[in-house]
């Protein structure tokens with residue numbers, strides 16, 4: 001099976017990117033997959049979710065990007081050097097903090113947009129999950145270029161449809177310029193309010209944008225916020241909770257889609273020989 005590098009992308013903030021990236025990574029790790037979670041948001045929320053606010057790792061993604069600004073024959077080994085073990089079996093983390101933001105202009109000026117992809121080139125993880133910032137900027141673009149699959153978290157408010165159209169354009173551009181094989185896995189609907197006309201109407205419009213919806217929807221629960229404070233993915237801390245069950249089912253559905261795709265690709269390769 002080929003490696004899965006999944007970016008959880010939406011330039012809109014507060015839609016659940018970090019929550020989803022961390023919990024899908026935890027699902028993969030729980031299934032015994034060797035998993036790497038990359039926090040690529042200078043706010044460092046995924047890092048805090050896994051390590052807590054007071055536990056800043058010595059090396060972060062900024063150290064790797066900093067090395068990319070100089071000629072350095074050990075750059076590849078530096079990417080391995082910034083990877084940390086976590087308390088969760090099978091889950092490793094590349095942490096992030098504000099230092100990343102300070103490098104942005106230099107990285108842009110020196111055209112270092114491919115460096116995250118380069119860093120990931122020789123890694124042996126089964127699954128990689130990337131949590132980008134809530135922006136359409138250098139760092140989120142670098143994540144889209146490094147990924148093999150994109151997953152789009154969406155909430156049902158009035159701005160979601162505009163955001164979804166923008167995402168479609170961004171993906172088209174990234175595919176055309178840098179990453180033609182980027183696969184759009186689909187949308188994850190977060191904080192869906194069952195039974196409300198408003199949410200149902202927005203969902204109907206979202207479907208028209210053309211992305212598949214990965215079911216089930218994730219309900220709203222205070223347990224999600226609590227899990228951030230508990231410094232433990234909800235799928236590990238509250239395994240029987242409806243939100244955790246939703247995450248596990250979403251993870252399984254993504255895996256099934258992914259594996260079906262793989263089989264189809266292998267079949268096409270076999271029959272073309």
Ligand SMILES: Nc1ncnc2c1ncn2[C@@H]1O[C@H](COP(=O)(O)OP(=O)(O)O)[C@@H](O)[C@H]1O
Pocket residue numbers: 012013014015016017018019020045134190191218219220221222224225228243
């Ligand atoms: N299903 C949910 N139910 C309740 N709160 C949620 C849910 N999903 C996310 N949140 C909360 O919403 C806020 C934004 O989520 P986050 O994952 O940080 O989004 P993003 O990374 O897109 O900015 C966080 O406080 C998080 O705890």
Ligand SMILES: [Mg+2]
Pocket residue numbers: 017018019041045131132133134
């Ligand atoms: Mg976030």
